[in-house]
Amino acid sequence: QNAEGSCDTTISATATEQPEPPETPGQPATETKTVTTTAGDGSGSALFGVEVSMPTTTKTWGGQSIIEYNVEVENTGQTNETIALTVEETDGAGCQNTDDFTVELDEDSVNLDQNESETVVVSVEVPDGQAADKYCWEVTGVVTNDPTQDASDSEEFSLTVPELRECEMSLSKSTISVNPGAEGTLSATLTNTGNSDWSVTMGKSATPASRSSWVAYDGASSGLLPYDDGEGTRTFDLKVSPDDSVTAGSETVINILGKDGNAVKCSKELRVKVGQSYGASISVSQSLLSNIEPGSNGTTTLTVTNDGNGPDNLRISSSSAPSGWAVRLDATTVSVGSKHGSEKSSDVSVTIDVPINALATEEIDLTFSVRPSSGGAAYDEVVLRVTVKAVHGMQADAPATDQTGRSGSEVRFPITIENLGNVKDTFRCSVMQQTATPAWGVHYEDADGVQFVDIDIEPRSSIEVFLVVSVDGEEELAYTRITSRITNRDDSSTADLDGDGVPDNQREFEFLAILSDRNFAMDVRLIDGGLDERTGTAVLPPSGSQTYLLWVMNTGDGNDEALFDLSGLEGIATRELTINGLPVEGPVSVPVGYGIWDFKNQTYLSGNGGPITSATENGAQTIMLELPDYSNTSYEARPFKLKMELKLTVNPGANTGEGGVLDLTVTSVSNAANRSGKISITLDVQIVYELEFESENLETEMSLTYPERLEYTLNFTNSGNTPTEVLVFASESFRGWNILIESDFDGCVLEDSDFICDVDVGEVVPLRISVRPPFEIDIEDTFKFTISVQPTETGVVDRENIEFEVLGVPSKGFLGLGLSAEQVQTSLVIVLALPLLLLFYRVGMPAVQGTMETSRRGRKNAHVQQLIDDGAPRTIHEHNEGK
Structure with a gap:
């Protein structure tokens, strides 16, 4: 029951102070307060009442899966109450549907005494991905033991879900x-x-x-x-x-x-x-190695650096050096660490060997590369340039230091000057002194007759010059002695290492020019050298050689020595002049007069280490008559000639198409000015492939009688100028004919299906040719075929063919009937077998016939019995007729 009206309540409070001793207590104090209470709707104004409140009614979701709200439930009635709690969605302004949410109370009812309160938790489970918006609910508490059911209270709360970007x-x-x-x-x-x-x-x-x-x-x-x-x-x-x-x-x-x-x-x-990257760089400590002396070497260092990020093995290589030069690396592969480590680089020493014949003008560039050890493109390259030091040296030779000439003529002293250095130098020829008074005229000339004082000579080459002296005396055997000096003006060295009193950059000679009316002269002829016996030709391949026979004659007034001057073909071919197999290295004595010709040995007779000669023809004949084996047909007195050999050998490196002329001049040591004795040989470097069959007395049309085979020998010759690998083959067989080629020549072998012969120049190869006719042929047949030879190097271009024709005829056979041996044998067997067959027929035929008749009767009787067993009404006769 509710109260009505209002009432006042007065409250009085008295307080007495209790001080600490020794202070005395004070007077008591009294305070009065009046409170007026008015009847109304409050919780305390009814018998039943409840109040629901929430400290926080609005929250914002921060990503939690569950949001909790605290709800304070208080019994505002006058008696013990049971309060039921519920939560429902509200649809207030701005609130969205909450169907996806799960809302739970940890207690759905509480029992409270008067003025007692309890906190209840509301849990809101937010689903994943809940849309951003505002969501509202209301929690309501109802007193369940209120008979009027009017005691209740509620509180709204909301949850704001913001936009989440996760x-x-x-x-x-x-x-x-x-x-x-x-x-x-x-x-x-x-x-x-x-x-x-x-x-x-x-x-x-x-x-x-x-x-x-x-x-x-x-x-x-x-x-x-x-x-x-x-x-x-x-x-x-x-x-x-x-x-x-x-x-x-x-x-x-x-x-x-x-x-x-x-x-x-x-x-x-x-x-x-x-992963690993790959790369490298290369550098050289000196990019130029300059002035390296020929025959020595220079050294520098290559540095290889790994540009990759892992350990690697690298290969160092060099470009090809010119012929004679050499490049030496102390290592061609190196192991290096990553470019990020301390072992990324490695040094390699490189040595360049300069050939002894290197010229000062030579300058080479060598390219060094670094690449993977397994091969492939180069990572990097560096160029090293090498130059050669200029080296000076000289040599001079005067083969004829004494010359004679008539008054008013000129004598020529040949001097060969050789530049041993590797650079072109200038040489000065000068006369230091002479003994004639007044002095005879002197000057120097080159090979073309041009006077000079200084002359240039290319490195490692030589030239021939002449000291020309005018014979100005008047009396027989007047003379002058001349001192000549050759100086290398480009060689500043004045050392005298050989101790001859002349600096090493100079050479000195002493010549004697004599006035005399005697004639000194030499001549030379080339056997098979054309109509004038002074010219020859040679067509040779690289490394090929040819030997020429020469006759040297003394055309002067007395015994003399001959000098030989070879010029031409330098760098293309070597020249070698020999007598009796020994090389000629200086003047050679050539007697004047007559010698004794030996027809048997085709040479002049020799004795006591030299040829047998006489100044006159009668003298030579007298000597000839005293020979023990003399006859009119064995010896003959002839003007004496000295036999020599000249061998040309083409250098292996010579190229096809190169060539030139070799001049051989023979002079007297006493008169070098007379150079009329001269021959010339023209050389053409060519590889000539030429093969020839020997067709003389060779039959190319032959016959055979079946079934015999035909065999014959066929020769071919290498007529070219180079050893040749030759392919030998026959034309294709047909109609059953067959050709077989064999040879006992050492150079012939069967390689796969090819018959190959290695044939030197001039060698003859015998081939054994076998021709077999077809099997069981009984008519005449003409078989034509070709045997061919060709160099494997040039093939059909230099092929040589020869054609043959073989006529095959049947044998006349037995009794001239044209039967073959096999046919005769078969006929004899048949003839011998006929009587035996006839005898067998006459003896055996009756027995055979009796056996056959007995068998027939047995079969007939068996058949009749079968008819009777089957109940057939027919008679045997009828049965037979039915059959």
């Missing part, structure tokens, strides 16, 4: 191995774990930051990440291309980021394993 990321590859400079690919897939569509921006990060550049996005790096009820995804493609700034095999972590603006919302680690 994501999860997965990578198609969490670890990737990529070589520097190469490219790997992967993808990053983002799942929207927020509650709305939002724009995501992809990023990357690494330590150090520069390595993040290894990753690039292939295509877009940002875009809308759809919500799609929590199922929305977006995939981004990535490319990974690391550099070699780290050692091969190392691993770097790169973070792949999904960002909302600058805020990172999700990320994944990508581990990049860096």
Whole structure:
């Protein structure tokens, strides 16, 4: 029952102070307060009452799965109450549907005494991906033991779900191995774990930051990440291309980021394993090795550096050096560490050997390369230039130091000056003194008769010059002695290492010119040298050689010595002049007069170490008559000639088409001015392939009688100028004819199906040819075929063919009937077998016939019996007729 009206309540309070001793207590104090209570709707104004309140009625979701609200439930009635609690959605302004939420009370009823309160928790479970909005509920408490059911109270509360931008990321590859400079690919897939569509921006990060550049996005790096009820995804493609700034095999972590603006919302680690890069560089400590003396060497150092990020094996190679030069590396392969380590470089010593004949004008560039040890293209190259030091040297020779000449004539003293150095030098020829008074005229001339004082000579070559002296005396045997000196003006060295009193850059000779009316002269002729016996030709291949026979004659007034001057074909062929197999190295004595010709040996007779000669023909005949084996047909007195041999050998390096003229001049040591004795040989370097069949007395049309075979010998010759590998073959067989080629020649072999012969120049190869006719042929047949030989080097171009024709005829056979031996044998067998067959027929035929008749009767009786057993009404006769 409710109270009515109002009432006043007065409250009095008295307080007495209790001080600490020794203070005395004070006077008591009294305070009075009046409170007026008015009857109304409050909880305390009824028998039943409840109050529901919440400290916080509004919350904002922060991503939790459950949000809790505290509800204070108070019994405002006058008695013990049971209060039922419920929560329901409200649809107030701005509130959205809460069907997806789960709302629970930890207690759905409480029992409270008067003025007692209790806190009840309301739990709101927020579903994943809940849309951003405001959601409202109302919690109501009802006093269940109120008979009127009017005692209740309620409180509204709300939850605001903000827009969430969240994501999860997965990578198609969490670890990737990529070589520097190469490219790997992967993808990053983002799942929207927020509650709305939002724009995501992809990023990357690494330590150090520069390595993040290894990753690039292939295509877009940002875009809308759809919500799609929590199922929305977006995939981004990535490319990974690391550099070699780290050692091969190392691993770097790169973070792949999904960002909302600058805020990172999700990320994944990508581990990049860096492979090995390859490369190298090469340098040389000296790019120029200058003035290296011929025959010695120079050394420098190559430095090879690994430009790759891992250990490697590298190969060092050099370009080809010119002929005679040599390049030596103390190592051709080196092992180096990563370019990021301390062992990335290695030194290699290189030595350049300069040939002894190198010229000072030579300058070569050698290219050194570094490449993988397994081969392949070069990583880097460096060029080393090498120059040759100028070296001076000389030699001079005067083969004829005494010359005679008539008054008023000139005598010529040949002097050969050789520049032994490797650079062109200038030489001065000068007369130091002479003994004649007044002095005879002197000057120097070259081979063309041009006077000079200084003359240039190319390195490592020689020239012939002449000291020309005018014979100005008047009395027989007047003379002058002349001292001549040759000086190398470009050689500043004045040392005298040989101790001859003349500096080594000079040579000195003493010549004697004599006035005399005697004649000194020599002549030379070439056997088979044309009509005038002074010219010859040679067509030779590289390394080929040819020997010529010479006659040297003394055409002067008395015994003399001959000098030989060979010129031409330098660098193309070598020239060798011999007598009786021994090389000619200086003047050769050539007697004047007559010698004794030996017809049997085709030479002049010799004795006591030299030829037998006489000044006159009668003297030679007298000597000839005293020979023990003399006869009119064995010897003859002839003007004496000295037989010599000249051999030309083409250098192996000579090229086809090269050539030139070799001049051989023979002079008297006492009169070098007379150079009328001269022959010339023209050389043409060519490889000539020529093969010839010997067709003389060779039958090319032959016959055979079946079944005999035909055999004959066929010769061919290498008529060219070079050893040749020859292919020997026959034309194709047909109609059953067969050709077989064999040879006992040592150079012939059967290689696979080819018959090959190695034939030297002038060699003759005998071939054994076998021709077999067809089997069981009985008519005449003409078989034509060709035997061919050709160099394997040139093939059909130099092929030589020879044709043959073989007539095959049947044998006349037995009794002239044209039967073959096989046919005769077969006929004899038949003739011998006929009587035996006739005898067998006459003896055996009756027995055979009786056996056959007995068998027939047996079969007939068996058949009749069968008819009787079957009950047939027919008679045997009828049966037979039926049959």
